[in-house]
Amino acid sequence: MTAKLARTTLSIAFHLMPAHRAGWAAAMQGEFDAALSDRRPLAFAAGCLLAALRDLPAHIEGRFVLTSHALAYGLLLPSAALLLVSGLSGYPFVGTAGGDLAAVLPGHGGRVLLLNAGNLLSAPAFVLLVLLLSAVHCLLAWWLIERDWARLGAAARLGAAVMTTLLLLGAITALGAVGMIVPLLWMTVELLLLGLLVVRYRQSVEEDRLPPNVVAG
Structure with missing residues (x-):
């Protein structure tokens, strides 16, 4: 359940990112897999979403x-x-x-x-x-x-x-x-x-x- 919620949160973060941040999104996906192995996917996904939200007014x-x-x-x-x-x-x-x-x-x-x-x-x-x-x-x-x-x-x-x-x-x-x-x-x-x-x-x-x-x- 936690992993599913984390994936949903990460998906929202990806949706909020502009097209020129595709490389960053790919890197975040790779780091998410590592966070999933460390059993901290939700905290990582929440951090990604917060970063995407902070970046919104900049583009x-x-x-x-x-x-x-x-x-x-x-x-x-x-x-x-x-x-x-x-x-x-x-x-x-x-x-x-x-x-x-x-x-x-x-x-x-x-x-x-x-x-x-x-x-x-x-x-x-x-x-x-x-x-x-x-x-x-x-x-x-x-x-x-x-x-x-x-x-x-x-x-x-x-x-x-x-x-x-x-x-x-x-x-x-x-x-x-x-x-x-x-x-x-x-x-x-x-x-x-x-x-x-x-x-x-x-x-x-x-x-x-x-x-x-x-x-x-």
């Missing part, structure tokens, strides 16, 4: 790993969870009495249905769109960490399309766009951050491949 790929994980776990996944709860709670066709935002949550009093008999059939469409937007945030986080730029771009376009559809549906059902201004701005900020991060990463990788005199010029 382009490491800085991208730190930034992408912070964006995924600190913004995209919390947004997905919030959208999931909101969709199941009836956002945006359920309002609150007296402006109490907590009243939107299930089991709380003061919930007001904003749809009338003529547009009540649109409620399932609202729920589906909000839940789809939640799923899009999960995909954005996943493909950002995986650096799958094609799928990340497709998910971003899907998110923008879902948000636009929500706005149009709100206008058609006379709910208006006021209740969707915050999620619209939030989604816009998220997509801008993703775009800037990807563009900056690609530029940094290209500059890293060029000779120093070319980069300086």
Whole structure:
């Protein structure tokens, strides 16, 4: 069990290392075999992981790993969870009495249905769109960490399309766009951050491949 945990820890350390540290990774693998024979694999693997973590801010790929994980776990996944709860709670066709935002949550009093008999059939469409937007945030986080730029771009376009559809549906059902201004701005900020991060990463990788005199010029 200890050996398996040590191998997993070492594998994570290898994953965090940039491509130009492949020689170091190979040397660590050889030393790990020796540590395994000495019955101290976990301590060695933990030391390798700590060294890889300390080295992250020193190279382009490491800085991208730190930034992408912070964006995924600190913004995209919390947004997905919030959208999931909101969709199941009836956002945006359920309002609150007296402006109490907590009243939107299930089991709380003061919930007001904003749809009338003529547009009540649109409620399932609202729920589906909000839940789809939640799923899009999960995909954005996943493909950002995986650096799958094609799928990340497709998910971003899907998110923008879902948000636009929500706005149009709100206008058609006379709910208006006021209740969707915050999620619209939030989604816009998220997509801008993703775009800037990807563009900056690609530029940094290209500059890293060029000779120093070319980069300086």
